[in-house]
Amino acid sequence: MVITSLLSAAARRCSRSASAIVRREVTGFHDLTIDGCAASRKSSKLRSVASPTFEAAGHRWRIWFYPRGRLWARPGAMSVYLELANGDSGAADRLDEDDDDDPVEIRFSLLDQDGNPLPKHTRSKSDYFFNVWPMCKGGFANFVKWKDVEESGCLKDDRITIRCDIMLSRNYSEDVVDDDDDCAAAAAPARVVVPPSDLHEHLGGLLRREHGTTDVTIDAGGGATYGAHGSLLAVRSPVFAAELAAATKKSGSGGIRGPTIIKVEGIEPRMMKAMLHFIYTDTLPPEMAAEQEEEVAMARSLLAAAARYKLDRLKLVCEEKLCERIGVDTVAGNLALARQHGCQVLAAVCMEFIARPGNLKAVTETHEFHKIKASSPGLFIDLLMKKLA
Template sequence: MGSESRKTVSRYTTKTEKGSHSFEISGYSLAKGMGVGRFIRSSTFAVGGYHWAIRLYPDGVTEAFKDYVTAYLELMSKDAEVRASYDLSLLNQDTGSPVTVSSESTPRVFKSSDTSRFGPQGGYSILRSELELDESCYVLDNYLTIECDVTVVKQSRVRDSPAEYQVEVPPSDLSDHFGKLLLDEDGADVTFSVGRQTFRAHKIVLAARSPVFRAELYGQMKERTAPSITIRDMQPSIFRALLHFVYTDSLPDMEDLDHDEYSEITRHLLVAADRYAMDRLKLMCQNILCQYMDADSVAATLALADQHNCDGLKDACIQFMATSDEMDAVVETQGFADLKRACPSVLVDVLEKRSKFGKA
């Protein structure tokens, strides 16, 4: 009997995750003079499951570097050790293009417990006079922007695999199946009356997605035994969008809507998400409203954020109003009048932050 030969294969797999962050310093001239060794830091941003920040010393790290501006990338996660590479750059305010000033293209170990948490470890330093040259366009209209791209090396592993066969696995279609379940109403066991429209749904799905629905449908509330539940103070289109998210974890297609219609529906959907304690939907709505923010809408959005405890959206609105050159247009809106009447304390935050940026 002849001998058999069998070929095997092992594969070493390394994955990376990339992310970037822009640190905008508005009122750059006000940051100067804070003192040697004092720094300002960007908000933290997540890449590869770790938190990072950009640190800037406007007056230098030490006396020897008092004529320099120094910047670092900093690993902020506690008790962390991670391999990563990065690219630190200054934005040319005239062209909008980043200019690399420091980078490490080969991944190295960052440890939160020692100075290796910084990149570069000695910091990137540039003469203040060179940074502020009109020809460099790094500082324009009192703005300075530092950008950083970070690439984190994820956990590597070796696995055995057959040499000759592979089975391709398609992406998850769970949301498609649940979306079809909602449309077909197969096995639906609860009815909602919204305006003049009715919606059929499944108690177990609603309860799994929302603690409020769970209390209404399986708790001691009267809705548990009611043949039909009436939803007040909500438009049918908003409840339909809410159900779509419940079943698919995504927003319905709204590409045919214009800017104002899309923003208005998102506002109502944020209120619905807050009402039913659906945190991810609430955050998604906040993110959309941040992207669609302008002078006409910012005051109304700020009032909405304050009313529904949307801290991220609230901070974004205050930042917009504190740094905007269109404050006169903001003040003329009905949203500002409503904000002044309903949430006067919020305007104090706006005025305090605006004064820091030297806006009149």
């Protein structure tokens, strides 16, 4: 009886506590002045300029300005993007733990001569996550056209100002009160936290054979084989879809069948592996962030593979990488590749680089140019015409 009474008393007694999670919206803005607009408009397409890092809304950021737009921009449009730059001070380029479950709202505005945002030329995005992958940027490929800038009256003394507003929510300190009086415990309301999508990680796990079984074996030659899932290959690439359909028809429907084997010739095994990584995750493999010379070689090979298998987005990603790696030693090879696979933006960027004073002579003296000269005489003629123009 005594023991029962003690247990009953303990059951009636509870520890009461109360806490407050204070959530506040943190905002900040940065004004970026573009001085020398006339010269900016003559720069190469995809050429970008980064602002110095600045602090706003409790984090460090930088703005990327593309005077003639990124790869997806319409003709005559400028592009602006915001990038998290916390890593410049030694930390990883990620939001704080308290912030990384919530989207960031960003807004870019063209300012009039009095420093006021023009609603007509204001673009905003309210659900951007900067923690999805390293160095990701949020912004607008078609922010505003130069023609509209001129008509707006914002252009003065060959300069314009663009404002970037940043808004996010943060958790602040908790106040906790403990009370051991007898009480009826009250449950705090639950907060649902929806993390960024990690579908690409799960699909990447499928590629690494961490889950399930594969029904396709890709033979890349040299003893290199890769397991894959036919349904995913078919959805992503019409070429793979046709090859799988042909292989299935050839094998017939009788008996127990093993994995469908697809032989791939003319693509290096490591490029096949990189292409499969993109098919499953929609991202480039980590090894693409190599030294510039190696990165260019990989981007070229991967672009050719993407064109062959009609992976249009991968082709554009590689084209953009090559546009950002134009130099005397690479422009001839990039131009030949652009002509071969119909990469119009890359071809235009290459020809624009060659047309600059002194560049044509330097390009024609490179080892790469002489290698291409024999196999692509049309390219050689184009360069000569450029010189005579």
